[in-house]
Amino acid sequence: IAGITQAPTSQILAAGRRMTLRCTQDMRHNAMYWYRQDLGLGLRLIHYSNTAGTTGKGEVPDGYSVSRANTDDFPLTLASAVPSQTSVYFCASSLLAGGTYNEQFFGPGTRLTVL
Amino acid sequence: GQNIDQPTEMTATEGAIVQINCTYQTSGFNGLFWYQQHAGEAPTFLSYNVLDGLEEKGRFSSFLSRSKGYSYLLLKELQMKDSASYLCASLDSNYQLIWGAGTKLIIKP
Numbered sequence: 001i002a003g004i005t006q007a008p009t010s011q012i013l014a015a016g017r018r019m020t021l022r023c024t025q026d027m028r029h030n031a032m033y034w035y036r037q038d039l040g041l042g043l044r045l046i047h048y049s050n051t052a053g054t055t056g057k058g059e060v061p062d063g064y065s066v067s068r069a070n071t072d073d074f075p076l077t078l079a080s081a082v083p084s085q086t087s088v089y090f091c092a093s094s095l096l097a098g099g100t101y102n103e104q105f106f107g108p109g110t111r112l113t114v115l
Numbered sequence: 116g117q118n119i120d121q122p123t124e125m126t127a128t129e130g131a132i133v134q135i136n137c138t139y140q141t142s143g144f145n146g147l148f149w150y151q152q153h154a155g156e157a158p159t160f161l162s163y164n165v166l167d168g169l170e171e172k173g174r175f176s177s178f179l180s181r182s183k184g185y186s187y188l189l190l191k192e193l194q195m196k197d198s199a200s201y202l203c204a205s206l207d208s209n210y211q212l213i214w215g216a217g218t219k220l221i222i223k224p
Contacts (some may be wrong), residue, residue: 042119042202042214058211071117098210099147106157
């Protein structure tokens with residue numbers, strides 16, 4: 001693995017189903033983030049983790065949960081998907097959560113459609 | 116509230132210079148980032164400013180005025196591959212990035 005990867009690349013999901021988006025980085029970055037990107041809107045932070053074992057809520061956390069059991073992995077779970085969660089989801093990581101070390105590296109994204 | 120404003124779309128000619136402006140209003144300020152995002156791809160880092168002034172990096176330069184809550188990205192010698200969206204983001208007091216909606220830059224031959 002080089003950098004940050006996400007899976008799946010795209011997914012069509014029925015409303016009410018549970019879904020986990022996977023994110024893995026091999027840069028030994030401490031901080032990781034989940035964003036959603038919708039047309040006409042900026043990237044919006046869903047959840048973040050400043051270090052393994054800790055997580056925090058971002059701007060739009062409702063309907064999503066995360067865990068950070070180790071440094072490399074940061075999965076995002078939709079417990080019961082709704083159509084408004086149709087979006088492109090980006091995972092990102094940074095060396096630290098602060099200042100110039102906050103330069104974030106992004107995964108390729110997951111395009112999720114909830115019907 | 117927190118707000119980042121940048122133009123929705125700009126058009127420029129290959130070989131020319133373009134300036135993309137960004138104004139920000141965030142709770143606290145720990146720096147201003149610019150990212151480039153090609154259609155269908157992930158954002159990639161371009162620049163970071165935390166002090167006032169101009170930072171030059173090849174064909175791209177970024178300027179910051181903290182007192183005015185203002186930044187711009189200057190792209191010189193435009194190439195067709197520069198057609199992309201340019202995202203402005205402010206790092207707030209909680210070290211979270213607040214993102215603008217992005218400026219779509221269209222380069223014409």
